Amino acid sequence: MSDTLTTQKGTKISSDKKPAPGKGRFAPGTEISGAQAVVEALVAEGVTDFFGYPGGAIMPIYDALYDYSEILNHVLVRHEQGGIHAAQGYARTSGEVGVVFATSGPGATNMVTGLADAQIDSTPLVCITGQVFASLLGTDAFQETDVINITTPITKWNYQVTDAAEIPAILAKAFYIARSGRPGPVLIDITKNAQTQKFQYPGYKPCTHIRSYRPKPIIRKEYITEAAALINAAERPFVLFGQGVILGKAEKEFKNFIEKGGLPAAWTVLGLSALPTDHPLNVGMLGMHGNYGPNVLTNECDVLIAVGMRFDDRVTGRLDKYAKQAKVVHLDIDPSEIDKNIKATVPVWGDCKETLPLLTAQLEKKEHTAWLQRFRDLGKEEEKVVIREELNPTGEVMSMGEVIKELNEVTGGDAIMVTDVGQHQMVTCRYAKFNISKSNVTSGGLGTMGFGLPAAIGAKYGAPGREVVAIIGDGGFQMTLQELGTIMQTGVNIKIVILNNNFLGMVRQWQQLFNDRRYSFVSITSPDFVALATAYGIKAKSISKRENLKDSLVEMIQHNGTYLLEIVVGKENNVFPMVPQGCGVAEIRLQ
């Protein structure tokens, strides 16, 4: 790949040769401004790419940034929501902290959705917002908003800086909190006077300890032993894995664990790609639109082993009908997740990077062939009733599933798949092939429509050497389509597939199934997507016939630059299987 990214001064940075985290420009003891200290902190933390949108209250920081264009790549987005979603995409594919800047007032409030999204999906972010002068706080000054109090419930930590001298230590703390333990978004609100104020720069010291903060609970050996004994004695063990495996960078440890125990493993939407799709023990997706086997057999397993997942209601369905027969082993870094939704028989607290090898060491090598076969048998049933028609439709119009199937052929499963929210998201998660971890970027917990396009831009900066394909519905695309401007300006190379069914498909599906086809405000018209993309200088094409599908996907992937492909799919196709709301997982419907 020969992608080049353009910085604001027009410098071309080869994206696969990003500048190494450089030393700052100022030696300790120098007199610098608070704004310069902010940018120095980014350099010291090894940040190379970040996102933002300037405004009055953050101007001093942007002024300082001007001198760093050679080593820091600031991506100018078109809306602060786009900025924070891009930072999320960056964090998810790079495994690093995503950084985003915004100004006070509307700049900050526009990031609220992204903060809530990052909080519920445990995405490490450092968000820096400008704020009015400290002397104006509480006076309803121009573009003043109480950002700290607005963002308190949706940040892991937040802090308002009013004195430049606080900046180095506070930013060090912000990065440490964002990335350690269970990651999450941190917001630092900096008043304008603190940005312009000069102070003696003490140098940047990374933060490694906060007395009131314990990122990881202590691992208790006796619980590891108890868990291993349970798993060893199990006849029908079943592993559920979530994003904890990816966030803990424990993919290898996880694979060793399930392979030694011969443990069938199913994933949550955010755990997707932690284990390659074609791994023999990968039995598929959990939850509302997950696979038949994992859902039905959740209520037949004897030991349920949850690794870095939080038993979201979309995974469990009705709690009082969820795995009542099973003993539960729950591995999580966040103690408050244990017993939150599902009572654990054995809680294994800690970073799964550390707990999984300890557990694996005590496992007996086993193969649960007959039990695994049960998953395959139910898989065959699902294949017959649902998958075959979805991937090879006999009707004239295309299905979302066949698009993903063809795309798998073209990418070979090596691409990063970014999705928005809705039917296309479920279909992509169900059918996309993944060989590599950190390849599925989606808004899981919050279900944020409009996430896809900006997150894909960020995902590309986070993994510049990899192909990034964004699958987005016609509804979600229209929520953040202004970010086409960001693509135009930066020349970032992503592939955008709009699956257009002229409906807000997921809501329409529910209205069809549960509201007697009363289609209330779900029919949505779209602009001419090809003309729209063309206006932004982006190559685009629209297809509605099956015979053009394969060639168009190949053309899209081979195009050197961003490409938008609109694919018109069946208007009233539904995503199945489905666990209707208020039902147990075993009541999953195939049609």
Add this chain to the structure above:
Amino acid sequence: MKQEYTITVYTENHIGLLNRIAIMFSRRKINIESLNTSPSEVEGIHRFTIVIHEAEEVVKKLVRQIEKQVEVLKAYYNTNEEIVWQELALYKVSTDKVIEDVKVERLLRKYGARAVVIRKDYTVFETSGHREEINNLTEVLGRLGLIEFVRSARVAIINDSKGFHEKLREFEEEKPGEEIVENEFLGKQDEVFSL
């Protein structure tokens, strides 16, 4: 079954933390019956005492969520049987009434109240006790010309808090011992302060 629980939270003394803790209750639509926050015996560490009426299942989860906050050092919950608690009350009554009415004096003796300020026009009494004790005195004084009344939030000492003062001090260490990192809920529900 819902009952009264007293939640004790040790935190950093930082701006915004009161809000961060308070919204965890309001998010779950739990009313805070009483809230006290004041410095602990260790400089820079504050102690919250929060009283709510809830089911243990809810309280247990809530306390874990509170303890998860970056600036919270420790959080505990206890039933009324597990704590010694007091509320403080101040009463302003007419001095003439106190002098005239022998009953007032008897009452104050009965409730262990003491005079804080005595002026010609009014006297301020102070007492401490459980909610009901203070309510009773308030009711009686109300009939005898009570001018103003105020009561504090509950403060509580936990019966089984052996060694806690030392543990609190340990938080100041760069590398605290295992006990302080460990979460006390892990299989040790009975021993509230085993950490």
